[in-house]
Amino acid sequence: MNFEPSQKSRDVLARVQQFMRDEVEPIEAKHWEEVRALNPDGDWKKWKVGPRVEALKAKAKAAGLWNLFLPDPALGAGLSVLEYAPIAEWTGRSLMAPELFNCNAPDTGNMEVLFRYGSEAQKKRWLEPLLAGSIRSVFCMTEPDVASSDATNMQATAVVHGNEVVLNGRKWWSSGIGDPRAQVAIFMGRTANESGGRHAQHSMVLVPLDAKGVTVKRMLPVFGDYDAPHGHGEVWFEDVRLPLDAFIAGPGRGFEIAQGRLGPGRIHHCMRCIGAAEKTLELMIDRASSREAFGKPLVNLGGNRERIAEARVAIDQARLLTLHAAWKLDEVGALGAMTEISAIKVVAPRMLQAIVDDAIQLHGGAGMSHDTPLTGFFAQARALRLADGPDEVHMGLIAKLELGKRGR
């Protein structure tokens, strides 16, 4: 077991850090101010991307800091999951940075799906512009009408009729659907397959968002914030008819693809949580050292030093666990690293949520405002305890695997 970053990983990380120091940190607060001014919550159809984003993406791309998550050296940076992990951590310190390097969810997961399972025509039509950063994408699995943490509950359908596949169903929490650059969704639905088992009944289908029958019904706020211009929508698919080549890898392969999609993506999410937690700890220390109450800096009051120490311990624990999961994923693949991936998916967002909560407390009222990224980090951590599988589902899986080791 060796978590020491390779020379290549260190080189890319150093350049990402430089880019963040020079290009992102000086403008980030201004960027979010501009985004909020451009996108008053009400009408998502008028949402616009912040005016600095495309120019910064072009700069990052020109510097070779692009598609860093993709292990393929021809299309991405050629970094393993373990090599990319410290870079994901660093980008996680900022809520705007992942997109600048074309390393943002859900595009990264969708690109991985297309890269691994897409046909040549699908790659040409969708993967190429996604890799170029000229369009964005959405992943539609969760449904309002059923408990979607159990994916076998899914009701939406992808049924073959002659030379077409017909989609019907309601999805929600479709992240990124508000972005004016979003052009395609990966839709997951049931395709009855009598000869197949429980996990061969679902398909993934590529849906152009302008296809007839696709309607965004509303945007869902997270703690009152619509997360414009990204957004999380409720989307209805009503008799959407597409040619059969819209299936990814063919009918019935949805579960198999979903397994592959989520492994590296979970590592990326968790490393970004760790970066966000490091940034939070810095903010907490700076704030608590620079304000006084009752004749002392806040940091010297009550249990505040312990809060800082506990944050350090929790961050380092989560990082070690996540690097271990990344290492194992590289060594044996997602199926062999299920315990480790589920473990970090529980640990890292909980860790971030707890540290941000302490940091908000130490910031007083400022912690609840938009003057710091703390509320954004809190929403990120809280949402991640549900998205890509709620904590309890991951714990259930870990327990099942542990019981299995004892033959139970």
Ligand SMILES: Cc1cc2nc3c(=O)[nH]c(=O)nc-3n(C[C@H](O)[C@H](O)[C@H](O)COP(=O)(O)OP(=O)(O)OC[C@H]3O[C@@H](n4cnc5c(N)ncnc54)[C@H](O)[C@@H]3O)c2cc1C
């Ligand atoms: C901000 C945000 C963004 C999201 N983005 C996307 C996206 O882009 N695409 C997408 O498809 N979905 C997305 N989701 C949806 C997310 O993946 C689902 O909310 C999640 O899978 C849970 O499904 P559910 O909401 O139907 O909860 P349910 O399945 O109804 O579960 C509710 C609760 O029941 C409990 N529970 C469930 N199973 C068990 C168990 N085995 N043991 C004990 N307790 C259990 C848990 O406490 C769980 O939280 C997003 C969600 C959020 C909040």
